[in-house]
Amino acid sequence: MSLFINDSCIGCTFCQNECPVMAISxxxxxxxxxxxxxxxxxxxxxxxxxxxxxxxxxxxxxVPAHEKQTLECDFCVVGGGAAGLVAAAKVAESGKKVxxxxxxxxxxxxxxxAVGLTPSNTQWEKDAxxxxxxxxxxxRAMAQTENKLDPALMxxxxxxxxxxxDWLCSWAPVEKCFALxxxxxxxxxSVGTKDQSYGSGKFxxxxxxxxxxxxxxxxxxxxxxxxxxLSSDGSVQAVLARDPGGEIRIACGTCxxxxxxxxxxxxxxxxxxxxxxxxxxxxxxDMPTLTGDGLTIAEEAGIPLNQDSIVLAFVGxxxxxxxxxxxxxxxRKDAIRINxxxxxxxxxxxxxxxxAEKLLYQPKAVSYTVMDSSILESREPKPAPPACAxxxxxxxxxxxxxxxxxxxxxxxxxxxxxxxxxxxxxxxLSGKIGHGTLVxxxxxxxxxxxxGADASALKKSIEEYNAICSAGMDxxxxxxxxxxxxxxxxPYFAIRxxxxxxxxxxxxxxxxxxxxxxxxxxxxxxxxxxxxxxxxYTNDLMHKTEVINDYSWAIAGGYMAAESILKAL
Ligand SMILES: Cc1cc2nc3c(=O)[nH]c(=O)nc-3n(C[C@H](O)[C@H](O)[C@H](O)COP(=O)(O)OP(=O)(O)OC[C@H]3O[C@@H](n4cnc5c(N)ncnc54)[C@H](O)[C@@H]3O)c2cc1C
Ligand code: SF4
Ligand code: SF4
Numbered sequence: 339m340s341l342f343i344n345d346s347c348i349g350c351t352f353c354q355n356e357c358p359v360m361a362i363s364x365x366x367x368x369x370x371x372x373x374x375x376x377x378x379x380x381x382x383x384x385x386x387x388x389x390x391x392x393x394x395x396x397x398x399x400x401v402p403a404h405e406k407q408t409l410e411c412d413f414c415v416v417g418g419g420a421a422g423l424v425a426a427a428k429v430a431e432s433g434k435k436v437x438x439x440x441x442x443x444x445x446x447x448x449x450x451x452a453v454g455l456t457p458s459n460t461q462w463e464k465d466a467x468x469x470x471x472x473x474x475x476x477x478r479a480m481a482q483t484e485n486k487l488d489p490a491l492m493x494x495x496x497x498x499x500x501x502x503x504d505w506l507c508s509w510a511p512v513e514k515c516f517a518l519x520x521x522x523x524x525x526x527x528s529v530g531t532k533d534q535s536y537g538s539g540k541f542x543x544x545x546x547x548x549x550x551x552x553x554x555x556x557x558x559x560x561x562x563x564x565x566x567x568l569s570s571d572g573s574v575q576a577v578l579a580r581d582p583g584g585e586i587r588i589a590c591g592t593c594x595x596x597x598x599x600x601x602x603x604x605x606x607x608x609x610x611x612x613x614x615x616x617x618x619x620x621x622x623x624d625m626p627t628l629t630g631d632g633l634t635i636a637e638e639a640g641i642p643l644n645q646d647s648i649v650l651a652f653v654g655x656x657x658x659x660x661x662x663x664x665x666x667x668x669x670r671k672d673a674i675r676i677n678x679x680x681x682x683x684x685x686x687x688x689x690x691x692x693x694a695e696k697l698l699y700q701p702k703a704v705s706y707t708v709m710d711s712s713i714l715e716s717r718e719p720k721p722a723p724p725a726c727a728x729x730x731x732x733x734x735x736x737x738x739x740x741x742x743x744x745x746x747x748x749x750x751x752x753x754x755x756x757x758x759x760x761x762x763x764x765x766x767l768s769g770k771i772g773h774g775t776l777v778x779x780x781x782x783x784x785x786x787x788x789x790g791a792d793a794s795a796l797k798k799s800i801e802e803y804n805a806i807c808s809a810g811m812d813x814x815x816x817x818x819x820x821x822x823x824x825x826x827x828x829p830y831f832a833i834r835x836x837x838x839x840x841x842x843x844x845x846x847x848x849x850x851x852x853x854x855x856x857x858x859x860x861x862x863x864x865x866x867x868x869x870x871x872x873x874x875y876t877n878d879l880m881h882k883t884e885v886i887n888d889y890s891w892a893i894a895g896g897y898m899a900a901e902s903i904l905k906a907l
Contacts, residue, residue, distance in 0.1 A: 350622035353382035366775035389443035401582035416563030419447020421596040421868035424896030430553040452539035452889035459500035479885035490850035502897040515541035574863030595632035599841035603630030616703035647844035647872035654690025668833030673709035680795030685815035851902035867895030
């Protein structure tokens with residue numbers, strides 16, 4: 339066995355975290371397996387949803403071409419992720435024939451990575467005496483979104499959040515992943531994920547797949563839904579698909595479109611040209627199959643899209659997603675953010691979302707976090723706690739940890755190997771990693787060369803910034819004064835940062851029963867769920883005000899669609 343990681347890797351770190359002998363490391367660009375350390379246990383291949391781990395001694399065989407195939411079922415799911423797998427299982431439990439089409443080499447989608455399912459009004463809560471709060475949650479959701487959402491959809495959603503969890507309890511060992519505990523907001527008992535490191539997405543995906551197998555659900559992987567055939571009355575009569583061997587027609591009366599986030603969609607690239615030219619590091623949210631096919635399929639079937647609902651969920655301007663250690667230093671607020679022109683471009687103490695929105699308009703949407711040795715070797719200052727209200731005794735005073743009293747903090751090269759945060763360690767690492775990811779230099783000219791930035795502009799930006807630090811006030815960008823620290827002591831360091839999005843959402847209008855709304859009302863037999871649907875958030879100039887998190891919406895949406903489908907079948 340000689341394992342290697344191929345180009346489908348999205349850097350999710352699952353294999354690295356689970357390898358028992360730490361044979362997997364990251365070089366700033368790629369994950370790789372050390373053949374001399376690997377013991378061939380197969381864990382990495384099992385946990386990799388991208389099927390990116392190959393054995394060079396057993397090369398994958400090309401798929402032979404086939405004639406156009408015809409299949410038949412009661413219900414066809416386009417997209418085997420969070421929403422699709424739930425809907426497939428729920429419908430198949432009633433004895434219906436279900437086929438799931440999954441474009442990726444393995445099912446799971448983005449749902450495999452999601453941490454938080456937030457059910458409510460579950461049987462567990464009812465048994466613990468927690469009063470039902472569906473009406474209250476609907477009222478809150480409507481108030482939060484200025485009554486822009488559909489209250490009937492909200493009612494179905496908040497009811498189904500309990501229904502889907504109770505249903506999971508009927509076939510999965512949910513107590514391994516979920517627990518009833520006081521929630522941090524008001525202390526009321528509620529169901530939540532027990533252990534953040536074992537997210538609900540991985541738990542549900544790994545348990546639902548054998549459940550689907552027992553139910554006889556056929557999952558066609560590497561098979562992309564490509565179109566819909568509607569009959570003369572506008573109802574669904576078939577789904578068209580393509581696998582590596584050729585075309586497939588799946589005759590069915592009901593279809594669920596749930597192809598996930600639009601993050602890799604050409605549509606978004608055309609809508610926002612800066613997004614098209616952004617140099618984005620491959621990361622788990624940016625799965626290559628998330629190309630918004632569900633919207634294309636609907637549009638080609640004559641269904642109007644809700645373009646205004648499409649929203650980019652900016653998260654931050656981050657070094658390398660999910661990596662820790664030296665890369666984490668790239669998020670420091672006491673460093674300075676420099677774009678590829680060598681110019682400072684943002685208030686470094688601003689939140690990640692605000693910064694990401696601005697990063698989109700920087701050249702290639704790339705930025706470097708630049709610091710000197712004094713910053714690198716100390717800990718980021720912490721803001722003072724908010725002042726207490728009159729009469730509030732308050733807690734103990736928060737200690738300022740700057741300058742860091744305990745010596746230099748640690749940072750990790752991989753998640754498990756620790757290396758001290760000092761100039762020598764950084765220099766060694768930057769040489770090892772390369773790719774312009776970490777740059778270490780004795781002069782600002784050399785630093786600019788490593789970053790691919792203009793040296794005189796970089797020097798000028800740092801001179802201006804140091805003057806701001808001396809004045810103690812940032813008139814240029816309004817950076818919080820506690821983070822103002824001059825860059826004076828060589829060597830200097832730069833960490834490359836990229837645009838980071840949680841996903842791109844919306845596009846399809848749905849009824850409260852998750853049926854797709856076409857030009858003449860609900861399309862018979864056509865349903866949608868998950869990231870490609872709107873209805874649970876408002877989009878105010880790319881600000882997504884949501885009443886439920888993405889994953890819970892997908893899981894509840896798949897369940898809501900299945901309930902409607904079962905009534906209709
Ligand atoms: C890394 C990561 C972490 C996340 N963490 C969280 C979190 O902590 N909390 C949270 O609320 N949300 C989180 N999310 C978001 C959440 O996972 C998604 O909102 C949810 O999975 C959406 O469900 P879905 O069914 O719409 O799409 P997905 O689960 O992404 O599934 C869509 C599937 O459709 C497939 N597909 C695409 N096109 C086609 C086609 N033409 N034919 C067939 N199949 C197709 C895709 O390959 C994919 O498998 C995370 C997402 C990612 C990627
Ligand atoms: S996608 Fe994740 S699990 Fe698969 S090889 Fe890459 S880092 Fe490892
Ligand atoms: S096969 Fe096992 S030991 Fe080898 S890299 Fe994968 S998880 Fe690590």
